[in-house]
Amino acid sequence: MKKNNLKGWLYLLPAIIFLAAFMIYPLVDVFIYSFEEEYNFASQTHTGIGTYNYSYVLHDTYFLQALKNTFILVIITVPLSTITSLLIAMALSSIKKLRQLFQTVFFLPYVTNTLAVGLVFMILFKKTAYSDGMINMLINLFGGESVDFIDGPYWAKMLVLCIYTVWIVMPFKILILTGALASVKDDLYKAAKIDSTPKWRVFTRITLPMISPMIFYLVITGFIGAFKAYSDAVALFGTDLNVAGMNTIVGYIYDMLYGNSGGYPSYASAAALILFVIVLTITCINLMVSRKSVVKV
Amino acid sequence: MKVVLENLTKIFPNRNRKIKTEVVAVDDFTFEIPDGTLVGLLGPSGCGKSTTLNLISGLEKPTRGKVFFGDTDVTDLEPEDRGVGLVFQNYALYPHLTVRNNIMFPLKNFRGDKKLTKDVMEKKVLEAAKLVQIDTLMDRKPGELSGGQQQRVAIARALVKEPKVLLLDEPLSNLDARLRLQTREEIRRIQRETKVTTIFVTHDQEEAMSISDIIVVMKEGVVHQIGKPQDVYDDPKNLFVAKFLGTPPINVFKGNVRDGMICIGGKPVLKAEKTDDCEVFVGIRPEGFIVDENGKLELNLKGLEVMGRDTTIVSTHEASENVEIRSIVSAETTITAGKEKVKFSLKPMKTFIFNSETGERIYFGSQVRKEYGKK
Amino acid sequence: MKKPGNIVLNILKYVFLAFWGIVVLFPFYWMILSSVKSYGAYNSEYIPKFFTANPTLENYSSAFTTVSLGRYFFNTIVFAVVTTAVMLVVITLAAFAFARLQFRGKNIVFTLFLSLMMIPNELIIITNFVTITNMNMRNTFTGLILPSITSIFYIYLLKENFEQIPENLYKAAKVDGTSDFKYLIRVMIPMCKPTMITITILKIIECWNSYVWPRLITDNEKYYLVSNGIQEIRENGFGRENIPAMMAAVVVISIPLIILFLVFRKQIMTGVQRSGTKG
Numbered sequence: 028m029k030k031n032n033l034k035g036w037l038y039l040l041p042a043i044i045f046l047a048a049f050m051i052y053p054l055v056d057v058f059i060y061s062f063e064e065e066y067n068f069a070s071q072t073h074t075g076i077g078t079y080n081y082s083y084v085l086h087d088t089y090f091l092q093a094l095k096n097t098f099i100l101v102i103i104t105v106p107l108s109t110i111t112s113l114l115i116a117m118a119l120s121s122i123k124k125l126r127q128l129f130q131t132v133f134f135l136p137y138v139t140n141t142l143a144v145g146l147v148f149m150i151l152f153k154k155t156a157y158s159d160g161m162i163n164m165l166i167n168l169f170g171g172e173s174v175d176f177i178d179g180p181y182w183a184k185m186l187v188l189c190i191y192t193v194w195i196v197m198p199f200k201i202l203i204l205t206g207a208l209a210s211v212k213d214d215l216y217k218a219a220k221i222d223s224t225p226k227w228r229v230f231t232r233i234t235l236p237m238i239s240p241m242i243f244y245l246v247i248t249g250f251i252g253a254f255k256a257y258s259d260a261v262a263l264f265g266t267d268l269n270v271a272g273m274n275t276i277v278g279y280i281y282d283m284l285y286g287n288s289g290g291y292p293s294y295a296s297a298a299a300l301i302l303f304v305i306v307l308t309i310t311c312i313n314l315m316v317s318r319k320s321v322v323k324v
Numbered sequence: 325m326k327v328v329l330e331n332l333t334k335i336f337p338n339r340n341r342k343i344k345t346e347v348v349a350v351d352d353f354t355f356e357i358p359d360g361t362l363v364g365l366l367g368p369s370g371c372g373k374s375t376t377l378n379l380i381s382g383l384e385k386p387t388r389g390k391v392f393f394g395d396t397d398v399t400d401l402e403p404e405d406r407g408v409g410l411v412f413q414n415y416a417l418y419p420h421l422t423v424r425n426n427i428m429f430p431l432k433n434f435r436g437d438k439k440l441t442k443d444v445m446e447k448k449v450l451e452a453a454k455l456v457q458i459d460t461l462m463d464r465k466p467g468e469l470s471g472g473q474q475q476r477v478a479i480a481r482a483l484v485k486e487p488k489v490l491l492l493d494e495p496l497s498n499l500d501a502r503l504r505l506q507t508r509e510e511i512r513r514i515q516r517e518t519k520v521t522t523i524f525v526t527h528d529q530e531e532a533m534s535i536s537d538i539i540v541v542m543k544e545g546v547v548h549q550i551g552k553p554q555d556v557y558d559d560p561k562n563l564f565v566a567k568f569l570g571t572p573p574i575n576v577f578k579g580n581v582r583d584g585m586i587c588i589g590g591k592p593v594l595k596a597e598k599t600d601d602c603e604v605f606v607g608i609r610p611e612g613f614i615v616d617e618n619g620k621l622e623l624n625l626k627g628l629e630v631m632g633r634d635t636t637i638v639s640t641h642e643a644s645e646n647v648e649i650r651s652i653v654s655a656e657t658t659i660t661a662g663k664e665k666v667k668f669s670l671k672p673m674k675t676f677i678f679n680s681e682t683g684e685r686i687y688f689g690s691q692v693r694k695e696y697g698k699k
Numbered sequence: 700m701k702k703p704g705n706i707v708l709n710i711l712k713y714v715f716l717a718f719w720g721i722v723v724l725f726p727f728y729w730m731i732l733s734s735v736k737s738y739g740a741y742n743s744e745y746i747p748k749f750f751t752a753n754p755t756l757e758n759y760s761s762a763f764t765t766v767s768l769g770r771y772f773f774n775t776i777v778f779a780v781v782t783t784a785v786m787l788v789v790i791t792l793a794a795f796a797f798a799r800l801q802f803r804g805k806n807i808v809f810t811l812f813l814s815l816m817m818i819p820n821e822l823i824i825i826t827n828f829v830t831i832t833n834m835n836m837r838n839t840f841t842g843l844i845l846p847s848i849t850s851i852f853y854i855y856l857l858k859e860n861f862e863q864i865p866e867n868l869y870k871a872a873k874v875d876g877t878s879d880f881k882y883l884i885r886v887m888i889p890m891c892k893p894t895m896i897t898i899t900i901l902k903i904i905e906c907w908n909s910y911v912w913p914r915l916i917t918d919n920e921k922y923y924l925v926s927n928g929i930q931e932i933r934e935n936g937f938g939r940e941n942i943p944a945m946m947a948a949v950v951v952i953s954i955p956l957i958i959l960f961l962v963f964r965k966q967i968m969t970g971v972q973r974s975g976t977k978g
Contacts, residue, residue, distance in 0.1 A: 035802025042793035045849040050815055053826030115719055118712040131964060132720050138960040140908045142926040143949040146933060147726040150942055157742050164746055206972050258910045277821055284828055285915050292825050299821045383870050404876030416867035420889040430875035
């Protein structure tokens with residue numbers, strides 16, 4: 028077939044224009060912003076080039092709080108959601124009755140508005156003057172003391188945030204793992220059965236290695252996703268996350284850009300690049316670990 | 325519309341860019357296809373027959389040479405401007421369109437003064453569908469049709485725009501054996517009715533022989549022989565053509581010519597006057613054997629396959645290139661069971677000798693070369 | 700013969716799955732329940748009740764009258780429909796070029812596209828915010844829509860799908876005089892309809908739930924989308940304590956997506972699965 032250079036580029040043109048304007052240019056620009064010191068949004072001027080923005084961000088207590096929050100969130104939710112979803116996926120794969128129903132129900136959180144359902148979680152956990160809330164009622168039932176999970180102690184707020192985050196990310200993980208389990212060839216299980224392999228051994232020696240690429244994929248994307256947590260925190264604690272002490276790195280970036288303390292694209296850029304470096308490092312470590320332990324199929 | 329190919333050559337660069345060698349898919353093909361004939365391009369896979377078809381349709385552009393439709397040079401025309409109909413091996417029907425819309429698809433592309441009204445289109449579609457006898461299936465989707473029916477739709481779609489040339493790429497190879505027989509007769513009938521110049525590609529010699537007016541035998545891009553099926557069968561130009569045509573295939577022996585005699589295994593079997601001494605391959609068509617007590621060719625009898633109408637004698641010989649030698653004799657011929665040897669004499673017109681190095685035919689006795697196109 | 704151990708295990712499995720089912724469904728139940736309790740009834744329950752004897756729909760009417768839920772809804776629909784429609788055009792053309800056309804530089808551009816897929820939104824959103832602000836497009840639909848129009852992942856997905864269409868169909872169309880564009884419209888798009896539908900739905904869901912970009916780019920309530928709307932309602936809407944009315948708004952916002960999900964369950968789930976396993 029003859030080459031038609033112009034025509035090919037013409038079809039690509041709209042995509043290229045949008046990508047250049049809203050992806051490639053911003054990508055270059057964010058580096059420039061991050062090194063422009065004392066950038067003024069209104070006059071669009073800056074006084075010098077240097078690393079001051081980075082040092083400012085790294086010394087900002089709000090940023091350090093956000094960093095701490097994000098790391099705690101990541102460390103708790105990623106393993107918890109991955110293991111729980113694996114258990115659910117395995118239970119799902121081994122049953123026949125009601126399987127479709129469960130699968131459909133479990134996927135529901137994926138298609139809900141994070142902000143809207145977050146509000147429901149807030150109601151469930153919140154302690155007000157009128158009511159201690161649903162969850163506290165349960166705690167009381169087992170003889171515990173009521174806690175204000177939304178405006179109360181740090182650990183309580185972090186707990187709610189973790190619970191909500193897990194609730195939100197589970198559907199995707201369950202779906203992917205159920206798919207991975209279904210793709211393991213039945214022959215392998217039959218062969219194991221003929222050799223009368225015990226169930227636990229079948230799991231550790233066949234199932235787990237066969238789906239290990241998918242598990243690692245979920246861990247990697249889970250880390251990336253959790254590092255970018257933001258709207259679930261907003262849903263629970265409102266837009267002013269710094270005051271609530273529940274800000275995340277992404278939240279810090281947006282607040283710097285626009286918000287109560289906003290108007291500083293340079294600080295936002297520096298923070299965004301710091302986040303990018305963190306995520307990149309963790310992803311690389313993940314990839315290195317997975318390369319060693321994942322079975323090549 | 326006659327189709328003329330003039331020194332048609334197509335060279336592909338090697339897929340692997342590091343290797344500089346080129347692949348000559350079609351090498352210097354010159355041929356004039358008379359108007360209204362059915363031509364079969366025949367050859368083993370990779371012989372360049374499909375490339376030839378693509379060159380005629382315009383899907384590929386030749387490296388050298390020209391293609392004429394009638395007296396018009398179409399070499400530089402795009403496929404859509406050539407007015408060809410093309411049927412693919414896997415039919416290439418649009419799966420989301422009904423049979424009716426599949427057949428109508430080419431008509432909707434007409435532009436300008438060629439543009440048709442809806443009524444004319446409907447009429448033409450129905451005509452084409454009737455021609456291939458699928459007019460009762462118009463509202464089905466291709467997925468709901470059998471292979472043979474899909475094939476008919478593909479032919480109808482190719483014919484509906486009244487092409488100057490109809491091209492069929494392995495039209496029968498996706499059908500089962502019974503349908504294949506039926507469909508090839510169908511193609512012959514449709515071609516006769518429409519009188520459109522038709523070129524089809526196949527690797528199945530039986531298929532080509534049975535319906536073509538002219539067959540073109542190709543191998544590795546080179547045209548080996550062109551002619552009427554019977555002529556090519558009776559008078560193969562070289563060992564490849566002789567081996568490629570005919571079921572059961574021709575029996576080939578290693579042999580030589582000595583003192584005007586063709587010898588197999590050192591023993592003279594047939595006279596070949598005025599032929600120089602040389603090493604040859606001897607090819608004997610299965611029907612070229614006569615059971616003869618005084619025959620000069622003695623074979624080791626292995627078994628008989630009685631078909632009723634005729635009998636196949638299966639035998640072996642140390643000089644044979646084939647594992648088994650199959651000779652077809654009339655059913656009346658009696659061979660005593662338990663015999664280990666059987667003797668044959670040979671029909672001179674069914675026995676060919678080929679140069680053992682080049683594979684070129686050596687004509688002997690009353691054998692005369694028939695050149696295609698020369699009366 | 701089933702061993703008794705298996706039956707116990709089976710029961711445990713169902714209990715476990717049912718437990719998670721309750722965890723998933725309970726928030727939905729609670730929001731619907733709270734939304735039909737009257738303001739008075741809700742606030743008088745110091746210990747929340749799991750059912751209500753006198754359901755009322757008054758919260759739903761106040762959700763549309765007291766706050767501009769209708770407007771948020773309308774804005775979101777406009778945003779989702781326009782973004783998705785324009786995106787479909789852009790990605791279809793690009794996917795077609797990658798899958799079907801031959802031109803110089805194709806592979807380089809495609810590799811570049813793929814590498815852009817790894818760029819996180821946080822990095823580019825800063826400049827985009829500045830760009831849109833400088834172009835005076837804050838609080839406009841154009842400003843909302845523009846940066847969300849291309850999705851490299853969907854280009855990739857569609858290109859893969861386009862490439863599965865047999866080459867011979869293209870040749871057949873070519874011989875019949877079909878132009879490239881007509882082939883795209885009449886053959887490729889209809890044949891890839893399932894993928895197109897999946898992409899459309901996933902994009903609509905994405906638009907419906909988008910929060911960050913709309914929050915940055917709109918501070919005028921007239922241009923709020925549902926996500927920002929719900930945040931606005933929470934902070935300044937009915938007064939902080941009118942939980943039942945808030946829940947009514949939450950139900951109204953959640954329902955369209957849940958209906959969409961129940962109708963296109965298969966497409967959505969396979970689409971998400973594919974985006975997970977390939978992306």
